[in-house]
Amino acid sequence: MENMLGLLTNFLTNTGYYMITPGHMxxxxxxxxxxxxxxxxxxxxxxxxxxxxxxxxxxxxxxTGLGLGIYEQGSVLSLLYKGVTTGVYPALVFLGLGAxxxxxxxxxxxxxxxxxxxxxxxxxxxxxGALALGFDLNQAASIGIIGGADGPTAIFISAxxxxxxxxxxxxxxxxxxxLVPVIQxxxxxxxxxxxxxxxxxxxxxVVSKKEKMIFPIVGFIICCLLAPAALPLxxxxxxxxxxxxxxxxxxxxxxxxxxxxxxxTILLGVTVGASTxxxxxxxxxxxKVFILGALSFAVATASGxxxxxxxxxxxxxxxNPLLGAAGVSAVPDSARVVQVVGQEEDPTxxxxxxxxxPNVSGVIGSAIGAGVLWSFIG
Amino acid sequence: xxxxxxxxxxxxxxxxxxxxxxxxxxxxxxxxRVHEGEILTDRKQPAYFFYVVISGNYMLAFEEDRAFTVxxxxxxxxxxxxxxxxxxTATTVALTDGxxxxxxxxxxxxxxxxxxxxxxxxxAKSCKLLEKRLPFxxxxxxxxx
Numbered sequence: 001m002e003n004m005l006g007l008l009t010n011f012l013t014n015t016g017y018y019m020i021t022p023g024h025m026x027x028x029x030x031x032x033x034x035x036x037x038x039x040x041x042x043x044x045x046x047x048x049x050x051x052x053x054x055x056x057x058x059x060x061x062x063x064t065g066l067g068l069g070i071y072e073q074g075s076v077l078s079l080l081y082k083g084v085t086t087g088v089y090p091a092l093v094f095l096g097l098g099a100x101x102x103x104x105x106x107x108x109x110x111x112x113x114x115x116x117x118x119x120x121x122x123x124x125x126x127x128x129g130a131l132a133l134g135f136d137l138n139q140a141a142s143i144g145i146i147g148g149a150d151g152p153t154a155i156f157i158s159a160x161x162x163x164x165x166x167x168x169x170x171x172x173x174x175x176x177x178x179l180v181p182v183i184q185x186x187x188x189x190x191x192x193x194x195x196x197x198x199x200x201x202x203x204x205x206v207v208s209k210k211e212k213m214i215f216p217i218v219g220f221i222i223c224c225l226l227a228p229a230a231l232p233l234x235x236x237x238x239x240x241x242x243x244x245x246x247x248x249x250x251x252x253x254x255x256x257x258x259x260x261x262x263x264x265t266i267l268l269g270v271t272v273g274a275s276t277x278x279x280x281x282x283x284x285x286x287x288k289v290f291i292l293g294a295l296s297f298a299v300a301t302a303s304g305x306x307x308x309x310x311x312x313x314x315x316x317x318x319x320n321p322l323l324g325a326a327g328v329s330a331v332p333d334s335a336r337v338v339q340v341v342g343q344e345e346d347p348t349x350x351x352x353x354x355x356x357x358p359n360v361s362g363v364i365g366s367a368i369g370a371g372v373l374w375s376f377i378g
Numbered sequence: 379x380x381x382x383x384x385x386x387x388x389x390x391x392x393x394x395x396x397x398x399x400x401x402x403x404x405x406x407x408x409x410x411r412v413h414e415g416e417i418l419t420d421r422k423q424p425a426y427f428f429y430v431v432i433s434g435n436y437m438l439a440f441e442e443d444r445a446f447t448v449x450x451x452x453x454x455x456x457x458x459x460x461x462x463x464x465x466x467t468a469t470t471v472a473l474t475d476g477x478x479x480x481x482x483x484x485x486x487x488x489x490x491x492x493x494x495x496x497x498x499x500x501x502a503k504s505c506k507l508l509e510k511r512l513p514f515x516x517x518x519x520x521x522x523x
Contacts, residue, residue, distance in 0.1 A: 042424065042426065042484075100488065100491055100492050101491060102491065102492055102493055102494040102495075104494035104495065105494050181464070203498070204498065206495075207494075244492070257492070331491065332487050332490075332491050336487065339461065340464055347461075347508060348505050348508050348509045349505075350461070350501040350502070350504065350505050352461075352490070352497070352501060353490070353494060353497045353498050353501050356490075356491070356494065356497075
């Protein structure tokens with residue numbers, strides 16, 4: 001009888017119910033909120049649902065030493081997580097992104113590229129803010145990248161510079177990307193007048209197939225010579241785009257933009273979510289990262305808008321300054337927000353395709369920004 | 379599939395697309411059966427789907443009990459989805475059983491991200507078509523204010 005009781009006690013103390021802490025429960029609620037936002041609110045469901053479930057996975061308590069946890073050598077989760085820590089997943093996401101992006105809007109109006117560059121101010125201002133709050137150089141650079149609103153870039157750079165903060169930074173970056181429709185519109189309305197929001201854009205010129213094929217090669221050379229540290233990301237982005245535009249490699253492009261990116265998104269989401277174990281994630285530093293992330297995102301949005309207004313001082317054909325907000329990558333959500341805010345003033349004004357230009361240049365810009373920071377600090 | 383492409387080709391919105399572009403639109407459209415009484419779009423609710431009518435009768439209800447019916451093959455419902463707007467401007471109810479081609483806003487966004495030319499053509503066309511329809515929707519807004 002005593003033996004039976006001993007076994008029963010042993011069994012009960014080995015269960016997660018016995019080991020669970022308030023921290024685990026808090027993180028489980030966070031995971032469920034992510035899943036809810038993804039499914040019910042359609043906020044980046046392809047990212048938030050895997051990350052949310054990953055948070056649940058990472059916060060089931062267990063005995064260390066069984067080889068279960070993401071931070072335990074040789075566990076299944078730790079092997080999958082290597083794709084994050086080595087920067088493999090972000091590079092593959094960029095391959096898929098390149099294979100699914102048509103750069104025509106950018107090629108037809110290259111001046112809009114400046115808006116994508118201007119929005120990267122958020123990265124550098126947050127970098128300074130993080131330094132002021134006591135983070136070291138490497139951590140500050142990783143936190144700054146959240147302002148680029150580019151999850152894979154944020155993960156890539158934190159894997160290189162601040163591997164202990166990957167989970168926090170990734171969760172902050174993806175949270176703010178999902179909240180683009182909530183964060184950006186008030187800033188856009190605040191910094192633009194009704195008259196400015198009503199500006200109609202000229203129809204872009206038609207871009208030839210030859211131009212589209214040359215763009216990834218020229219773009220790759222120019223951007224990677226400028227920031228060689230961005231090579232893994234930009235190399236894959238432009239390579240993916242070449243596969244798409246070359247036509248003869250359509251089969252590879254199809255795989256990159258569907259099978260590859262979907263598989264990697266699942267693995268990236270679940271493992272990044274699982275890396276947020278309560279004991280690692282629930283710290284004051286995480287709260288600071290979230291505050292800085294929000295600030296970074298707001299500054300990036302404002303920088304794009306203000307820069308567009310400055311450009312209008314010199315341009316004969318004015319651009320709608322709302323386009324500046326799309327400079328914070330988050331493709332295509334921030335372009336969509338531009339469309340929604342523009343249509344509130346004039347339902348027949350279609351800004352979506354115009355906003356795609358700063359939007360895709362924001363992806364390039366944030367990767368270059370990350371490369372610049374890495375080469376200076378790393 | 380060919381019949382569905384013919385229907386798409388007959389719509390004002392898609393008639394100017396090249397055959398290869400139409401093919402891409404058809405690939406993300408799904409033939410869906412609709413039952414009498416089914417709600418396709420719900421006014422002020424998030425706009426996730428766009429529809430092209432194949433058969434059946436549908437009533438679009440706006441504010442202040444203003445409404446009209448749609449029953450022609452090739453007519454479009456749920457425009458807010460194409461405009462990437464956040465919410466529908468009308469509630470659409472199926473008055474009879476019927477069939478529609480249905481496209482999700484997410485699939486549409488992905489398609490125009492991959493192919494800007496389609497996006498630009500459809501946006502320019504949508505703009506013109508909406509300019510014609512807008513006075514109807516605007517009357518109720520003006521009366522409300």
